[in-house]
Amino acid sequence: MTEGLTKKSTSSHVDEKKDDVLGGRKKKLSPLLKLALELGPLALFFVANNRYGIFAATGVLMAGVVVTLVVSWGVTRHLPAMPLVTAALVLVFGTLTYVLHDETFIKLKVTILYSLFGAGLIGALYFGKLLLPIVFDLAIHIDDEGWRKLTWRWGLFFFFLAGLNEVVRRVVTTDVWVNFKVFGILPLTILFAIAQTPLIMRHEIPPEEENSDTHF
Known part of the structure; x- marks a missing residue:
């Protein structure tokens, strides 16, 4: 019984903290709305770049991420870490792009x-912290070993994308880079996420085991 408690996933502790300020369980975005909020700014960025150029597209992207945050907050009263950090960087670097015209x-x-x-x-792992469920706002239930493995994989994958972007942005035109951002990084990320399914299934905690601590 004690062993079952120690195996309990960190995700369950995260979920307990996700009650919204109104006293109930945190409201969730519908899958369709969540997809629209995630892909909408990127799609508009692509269209605007094709029609008006990178500077107009940058403005569209900046407006898009702000709208995304407003809608997300309006529906859930909660802002996931990843979209929040992404929006902050888009606004900072978008402003620099405009001001310096670069x-x-x-x-x-x-x-x-x-x-x-x-x-x-990866850095948080050295301090015993598992940030992945917070960064992605995930609701999957796996044990701590699974979270650590998944964190390493995603951390290394992010470094891979950073390096890949550095290579591409230096050797291709801006229009080609925009195509890479939309039709390269996005499919790679989706395929990588799908490839993690076997790991998640191996470390998944059955609902009955996860809820067993309610009897103590």
């Missing part, structure tokens, strides 16, 4: 964003 900054934002996520996830 598209390098909006490209560099991608490198810095993924480097921060990679360093944050």
Whole structure:
């Protein structure tokens, strides 16, 4: 029985802290709305770049991430860490792009964003912290060993994306880079996430085991 308690996933502790300020369980975005909020700014960025160029597209992206945060907060009264950090960097580097009229900054934002996520996830492990469920706002239930393995994988993957972006942004035109950002990074991330399914299944905690501590 005690062993069952020690095996309990960190995700359950995270979930307990996710009650919203109104006293009930935190409201969730519908899958369709969540997808629209995640992909909408990127799609608008792509369209605006094709029609009006990178500087107009940067403005559209900045407006898009702000709208995303407003809608997310309005529906859930909660802002996940990853969209919040992403929006902050978009606004900072987007402003630099406009003020200095240099598209390098909006490209560099991608490198810095993924480097921060990679360093944050892996660095936190050395302090015994598991940030992945917080960063991704995940509701999966796996044991601590599973979270550690998943954190290492995502951390290294983020470093890979940061390095890949650095190579691409230096050797291709801006239009090609925008295509890479939309049709390269996004599919790679989706495929990588799907590839983690076997790991998640191996370390998944059955609902009956997760709820067993309610009897103590």
